[in-house]
Amino acid sequence: MEDILQFEAPFGWLGWIVERLILMPYMRRFLTHRNENLKRLAEHS
Structure with a gap:
């Protein structure tokens, strides 16, 4: 599965500076956390 997020x-x-320094790292953490939770739910179902 591949997530593609454009903002x-x-x-x-x-x-542009805020996007690079704050938004991109935040969105990476958010997607990683979401994907880990989805994986955990799928494996325990």
Whole structure:
């Protein structure tokens, strides 16, 4: 399974910096956590 997530922060260059420093790491952690939970649920069903 492969997740593809596309997003873009508003506010030009400031949004680009926030996107790279905050949003991308947060979304990676979020998707990793979600996928681990889905895997755990699928394996115990």
